[in-house]
Amino acid sequence: MxxxxxxxxxxxxxxxxxxxxxxxxxxxxxxxxxxxxxxxxxxxxxxxxxxxxxxxxxxxxxxxxxxxxxxxxxxxxxxxxxxxxxxxxxxxxxxxxxxxxxxxxxxxxxxxxxxxxxxxxxxxxxxxxxxxxxxxxxxxxxxxxxxxxxxxxxxLPLGIEHDLDDPLSFLAIPSNGHRYFEFDYPRLRCFGSTAAHCCYVAQGAATGALLRRVNLWDLAGVLPILSQAGVQVEYYSQGAFSPEPYLNGGKIKEEILVAREPILGKMRRLIRRK
The missing domain is CATH 3.30.540.10 (Fructose-1,6-Bisphosphatase, subunit A, domain 1)
Structure with a gap:
């Protein structure tokens, strides 16, 4: 190819x-x-x-x-x-x-x-x-x-973006996300790859993604893709994510939300920490 x-x-x-x-x-x-x-x-x-x-x-x-x-x-x-x-x-x-x-x-x-x-x-x-x-x-x-x-x-995106109310929409979450969060949303998916989850948001297939316990090497490949596709990357507690504090390879301890506006605000209301 x-x-x-x-x-x-x-x-x-x-x-x-x-x-x-x-x-x-x-x-x-x-x-x-x-x-x-x-x-x-x-x-x-x-x-x-x-x-x-x-x-x-x-x-x-x-x-x-x-x-x-x-x-x-x-x-x-x-x-x-x-x-x-x-x-x-x-x-x-x-x-x-x-x-x-x-x-x-x-x-x-x-x-x-x-x-x-x-x-x-x-x-x-x-x-x-x-x-x-x-x-x-x-x-x-x-x-x-x-x-x-x-x-x-x-x-990107491919023109197939969905709002949260769309029956084709879904949120990509970690496999253990249910242990730490309550989700007031019926369509949750886990594909087992942080980068894949993010790319599916950039593509418009996934409406948003919750990331947990990731490192910079999990994100560095997809951050430019997300940015150029019009997707925001923010901490769960709000505020834009910055890769700069994690250039030493340290674990990103706070959860991250990945979505376009205005989906981010809606996601925060649907995802509650236990």
């Missing part, structure tokens, strides 16, 4: 906050696609280990990082690198790449489709460029300042 460059985008190579060319974007897309296909081909032979918090990781993710991280170091020497399996690498810098080789590890290991490779950059505290590739479905979400947001070659 060739790299994804919408025709309109090829005609307007807008200068972006990242100063990254379409050629480099194409190289990143090819790399993430290769990494994703490697993961897909090796799933049944994955060696599974448990972290201290009892979440699983695999030898495949380590090999994916071994493929992607050298590329980032070579092509972006002025960037700090943050990855789920290797942590923070290098001194603190104003530009950061954050990588989650498999967002949705449990879903991946269970043979389900809603997992993917997530990579995003934060420049001067702002989401700059992000990618999320889902190998099973071949859905490639990406976006950035000056470029817009896309699912493959289609601009």
């Amino acid at each position: 060739s790299s994804i460059h919408p025709p309109a985008l090829l005609r307007r190579q807008t200068q972006t906050v990242t100063s990254i060319s379409l050629s480099t974007i194409s190289d990143i897309q090819k790399l993430l696609r290769t990494a994703g296909e490697i993961a897909l081909s090796r799933r049944v032979t994955a060696k599974v280990h448990l972290k201290s918090d009892m979440t699983p990781f695999t030898d495949i993710e380590l090999d994916m990082e071994a493929l992607i991280l050298p590329f980032l170091r070579e092509r972006f020497p002025d960037y700090q690198i943050l990855s789920e399996e290797n942590g923070t690498q290098g001194p603190v810098k104003p530009a950061v790449w954050a990588l989650d080789p498999i967002d949705g590890t449990k879903i991946f290991l269970n043979g389900l489709p809603t997992w993917g490779v997530s990579l995003g950059s934060i420049v001067n505290g702002r989401p700059a460029l992000g990618f999320f590739y889902m190998p099973v479905t071949h859905d490639f979400y990406w976006g950035g300042e000056g470029f817009g947001a896309f699912l493959n070659d289609k601009p």
Whole structure:
């Protein structure tokens, strides 16, 4: 499959906050696609280990990082690198790449489709460029300042946004969300991947998402996509989410709401902490 460059985008190579060319974007897309296909081909032979918090990781993710991280170091020497399996690498810098080789590890290991490779950059505290590739479905979400947001070659959103009252609408929530919140809403879904939940909101399929206990590597790949698709990312207690305090890889302790206005306000009234 060739790299994804919408025709309109090829005609307007807008200068972006990242100063990254379409050629480099194409190289990143090819790399993430290769990494994703490697993961897909090796799933049944994955060696599974448990972290201290009892979440699983695999030898495949380590090999994916071994493929992607050298590329980032070579092509972006002025960037700090943050990855789920290797942590923070290098001194603190104003530009950061954050990588989650498999967002949705449990879903991946269970043979389900809603997992993917997530990579995003934060420049001067702002989401700059992000990618999320889902190998099973071949859905490639990406976006950035000056470029817009896309699912493959289609601009986001796809024109299928739903209000909360629409029978096709749903909220994407964590699998354990019911333990911590009461939901005064009938249509809740969990797909097992923070990045997938966010991309479904950007796409317009999900009306909103509640995120809980995530790290920056879970979000960095989708923050630019959400921003360019007109989606707000706020703390549950209100206030815009900023990635800057979490560049060291620390856990984001407060829950996050992801939706377009005016859905955010409605979501707060429908989701109550226990």
